[in-house]
Amino acid sequence: MTNNTTNQNTTTNFFDSNIDTETIKRTQNYRAPVDVYETEGAFRVIADMPGTSSEKIAISVEDNMLTIDAEVLDRYAAFGKLRHQEYGVGDFHRSFRIGDGIDADCITASYRDGVLELTLPKSQALKPRKIDIKAA
Amino acid sequence: MNTRTILTPATNAMDSLRHELDRLYDRVTTPALASSWPTRIFDSMRSHPAVNLLEDDDNLYFEAELPGVEGADLDIRASDRTITVSGCRTVDTPDDATTLRHERSTLRFERTMRLPVDVESDAIDARLESGVLTITLPKGKPARSRRVAVRNA
Incomplete structure (x- = not known):
């Protein structure tokens, strides 16, 4: 007897089929939602990227493009079967x-609780300048 | 210089739509969901957080992505056949900052799920790591599969 047959009558349909977890992690990339803030001296980018780690996040700037890639750990490998799925993992x-x-x-980054936070300092050209008036 | 144009997402509205459709497509093409397809989609739009439920011989694993949520902000309650996870996260706007883009939600959530088998509600373990909540629910004794040895007569 397998666990599949232990479901009782009260169980709704979506519990009934099992999927092999090996097929769960998608090869596609997901678009992480971000907030972007501007302060006087910097921009801040805050991105929800659950399930990765700071070693697995690559941030690069090339040809005026800021790119963030985060590899999500294949955390389902250790589990048995997926009984019910509402979101994809990739x-x-x-x-x-x-x-x-x-x-x-001078871009800095931190990763905590599944949230990536970048600080992108403005270059001198963008910073508001205070012009001192010299005393005569 | 207009600083508003500095951080323009390279992805546009169509990419965003494509992403949503990708996620929807996952659900539609997932065999487990195909039979109850239309209601599932709308259920999951209403239900926060979205949940994946995994299983091995001994346990059920209730998993939800909760980036930015701390353990102290979570409330987990379980009985033999249901689990309820509720809590909140706040998205702090830095002082003196202009918001250029706001995609992350301030989230107050509550999700109750009926479990497919009885679990031992006093032996539940919850872990929150890198924004992923995993609750281990040991199956109640009747739900575990047992190998029955056949004795010789």
């Missing part, structure tokens, strides 16, 4: 056009 990808206004060498 790697995350987002890219943004950035102008010359960002100091690409």
